[in-house]
Amino acid sequence: MALILALDFGGTKLAAAMTNLGSREWLRYERCFSPANADAKTDLEMMRSLIYALLQDTKPAAIGVSFGGPVDFTTGTVRLSHHVAGWKNIVLKQLLEAEFGVPASVDNDANIAALGEHRFGAGQGYDSLFYITVSTGIGGGWILNSKPWRGTAGMAGEIGHVVVNPDGPVCLCGKRGCVERLASGPYMAQDAREILFKEPAKLQGQRGKILTELVNNDLDLITGKVVSEAAVKGDELALNILHGGAWALGVGIGNVANLINPQRFILGGSVTKSGADWWSVVQKTAHETALPEIDFDIVPATLGDDAPLWGAVALAEFAL
Amino acid sequence: MALILALDFGGTKLAAAMTNLGSREWLRYERCFSPANADAKTDLEMMRSLIYALLQDTKPAAIGVSFGGPVDFTTGTVRLSHHVAGWKNIVLKQLLEAEFGVPASVDNDANIAALGEHRFGAGQGYDSLFYITVSTGIGGGWILNSKPWRGTAGMAGEIGHVVVNPDGPVCLCGKRGCVERLASGPYMAQDAREILFKEPAKLQGQRGKILTELVNNDLDLITGKVVSEAAVKGDELALNILHGGAWALGVGIGNVANLINPQRFILGGSVTKSGADWWSVVQKTAHETALPEIDFDIVPATLGDDAPLWGAVALAEFAL
Structure with a gap:
């Protein structure tokens, strides 16, 4: 053997x-x-x-x-x-x-x-799929015709640096409104911190209250995971940020569907554990962004x- | 034989x-x-x-x-x-x-x-390429591993309906800011007409003057080709619209490079005959949108x- x-x-x-x-x-x-x-x-x-x-x-x-x-x-x-x-x-x-x-x-x-x-x-039996990791960074890998597609210089799959909002905030890569800038854990945490530093939760009514409590008022401790947790508990600021990330990823996925029309998208990584709400925004936005004739599903990684x-x-x- | x-x-x-x-x-x-x-x-x-x-x-x-x-x-x-x-x-x-x-x-x-x-x-000897027609509509076709890639339901290549500006104008497909809505001939003509109907060229200084003269003041006669002609002759309004279209196409191409990393992009169709200026905005925007490690070229179709x-x-x- x-x-x-x-x-x-x-x-x-x-x-x-x-x-x-x-x-x-x-x-x-x-x-x-x-x-x-x-x-x-x-x-x-x-x-x-x-x-x-x-x-x-x-x-x-x-x-x-x-x-x-x-x-x-x-x-x-x-x-x-x-x-x-x-x-x-x-x-x-x-x-x-x-x-x-x-x-x-x-x-x-x-x-x-x-x-x-x-x-x-989750991709067994599928001829074409796009795997996306949504975590500290956002990146992807292709299977086309049941084989890996790596691109001419091995650089295919960089969905994290697809621009979905050219007026959005600046990403480390230098562009504005990349999927990674909006949907990755560290950037969602950064956005939450910056908003709360400027305008603490007590000045915003309930917005950011749960988030602030989860880190015992030490905003430096906010991570992507904390944003997800606060969102699940109903914190409006955290929900806004998480939905913004899910929207960005959904637009990215819909655009990929229009361009390559794979059978299935498989999502893995820590941010995909943000709950049903996050998944539903990703799904809805992706299907709205893709042409109606283009069929695909989006499922969690299983390994x-x-x-x-x-x-x-x-x-x-x-x-x- | x-x-x-x-x-x-x-x-x-x-x-x-x-x-x-x-x-x-x-x-x-x-x-x-x-x-x-x-x-x-x-x-x-x-x-x-x-x-x-x-x-x-x-x-x-x-x-x-x-x-x-x-x-x-x-x-x-x-x-x-x-x-x-x-x-x-x-x-x-x-x-x-x-x-x-x-x-x-x-x-x-x-x-x-x-x-x-x-x-x-223009694609002879290339393992991977994306052909884009930029004309009345905008669409594309893939060669990957030297073979056509059509997508799981034959719908791959729809770069015309990739969203590049979610706050942009509404496209016939129902979404905002698609590449086709911004860069196709008929939509560029429509945008020029609407601006000039609202605010005729004589009220805008030189903006739109050449464009209006080219159609003998009959704005309904403005086509994508007329917009290109006026831009080449230096009409500022036409230049703005043409550059907006070239920018949208460039963002779309840069995003495709990040996702699939093909060796070459080949552009054909009437809008690609809009002159060196149009080409240079497409090229510059595409390379700015793609990650710096991702190499590709963009050339005119030859057939x-x-x-x-x-x-x-x-x-x-x-x-x-």
């Missing part, structure tokens, strides 16, 4: 697991946190020890790797990590192939999640925390 | 031509205008006579058809014509195969143009008036 080795460089944590080809259960599983002062070298050393703990006296048939940052899939090169220093143009594929003597494939986490959901999750590892298994299978 | 028969149902005109497989010259070519009161039945009768005039005593190996309206490629069914009555769910593929006994393939004009440019025009026929040849070749 062929063994598949799956690795996840997740930014704050590292994980490695092993499964038999075609199985849906892990034979062995190891993980650890990446320390605060980690760099590429320590990450690689820690991952090596996880791998050797897993492998014992076995040898995998193929290795699949999910990396939380831009990757050139063709050469298996990590271009950059936004979280860990020292990851710059490291040819991870080559390092792994040299050490373990088997084919290794490396891709970014969004493409990997699309692959994982297609092979094992959960192990998504990068199962996606890495799906990727490794292509090499067999 | 295998003969390819290419047909173009263009809305206002019908054309048929024949070439040898692999050739870039027409053996024979026939065309005629579709009369003002044409319906699907008369269009089909006229096309039959063009075909029989072409074929004489020969028999084609395959037939390719470009249709100016939505088509279900899989079944070869014309769903609708926006120009000619009676085209509703007509299985054109089946009609042609029954009459001529050879494989027939039918697709809409935007997909056909993408195919034609890929096979014979000209015969594009639908050459595209139909490329389509027919797939059946051989």
Whole structure:
């Protein structure tokens, strides 16, 4: 039976697991946190020890790797990590192939999640889908004709930087009104903080009261998750911001439907846990933005925390 | 030598031509205008006579058809014509195969143009491209992995109804600020007319003066072409409107680059003949909207008036 080795460089944590080809259960599983002062070298050393703990006296048939940052899939090169220093143009594929003597494939986490959901999750049986992670950042991965579509330079899927409101607030990328600027957790938190710093909740009637209470009046503690929680509890300011994010994502999805007409959209990431209200605004806006003839559905990702590892298994299978 | 028969149902005109497989010259070519009161039945009768005039005593190996309206490629069914009555769910593929006994393939004009440019025009040697027609309407066709991508229900490519300004004017599709609402010829003309009806050029200084003179003060005669002409001659109102259209198209293209990362964009249609200024706004806006890492170029279509026929040849070749 062929063994598949799956690795996840997740930014704050590292994980490695092993499964038999075609199985849906892990034979062995190891993980650890990446320390605060980690760099590429320590990450690689820690991952090596996880791998050797897993492998014992076995040898995998193929290795699949999910990396939380831009990757050139063709050469298996990590271009950059936004979280860990020292990851710059490291040819991870080559390092792994040299050490373990088997084919290794490396891709970014969004493409990997699309692959994982297609092979094992909410995308099984779908020829075309777009996976979107809505979390600290917003990005996506494509399956078209049942295969990953990465774009001519591996840059496809950047729905986070699709402009949906050219008069909106400025994003880190320099443009105004990107989906990520409006719908990602940190930016929703930033918007809430700025509004409450300017005009505290007590001056706004009930607006922002629950939100302020949830952080014990320390506005610096507001996160995307806190905004979602306050919205669920009926805080009007939080609801406004969350709806604005859901609207932006919905316009982005509707535009993607008009352009590419995939069968299904799959959403994962922390912000997708913001409740039924958030989902309903996303769904409604997306269908209003798409032409009426264009049919699609929008469903939650199903693979959960192990998504990068199962996606890495799906990727490794292509090499067999 | 295998003969390819290419047909173009263009809305206002019908054309048929024949070439040898692999050739870039027409053996024979026939065309005629579709009369003002044409319906699907008369269009089909006229096309039959063009075909029989072409074929004489020969028999084609395959037939390719470009249709100016939505088509279900899989079944070869014309769903609708926006120009000619009676085209509703007509299985054109089946009609042609029954009459001529050879494989027939039918697709809409935007997909056909993408195919034609890929096979014979500005897209030769490119794995991925997006063709956009900017004319009375705005639509597009995809080549991904060197093959047409039509979407799960054949609806991919609708860049005309991508929203680029949610606070913009209302489009016929019901949404605000679609690319087509801002950048198509008829809508640019409508915007110019409405501004000048409200506030004639003489009250605006030079704004709109040249535009008004070009139509001898009869504002109803303003078309997209007239707006372009006035802009080239320096009319400020016309320039504003044309730049607004070029901006909208540029945002749409930049968003597409972020989402799909194709190698090349190819633009055809009457509005693309609006001069260097229009092109430069489209190019600049598209590159500003795309992430800096995303590389692409935007070039004019090269096949000209015969594009639908050459595209139909490329389509027919797939059946051989």
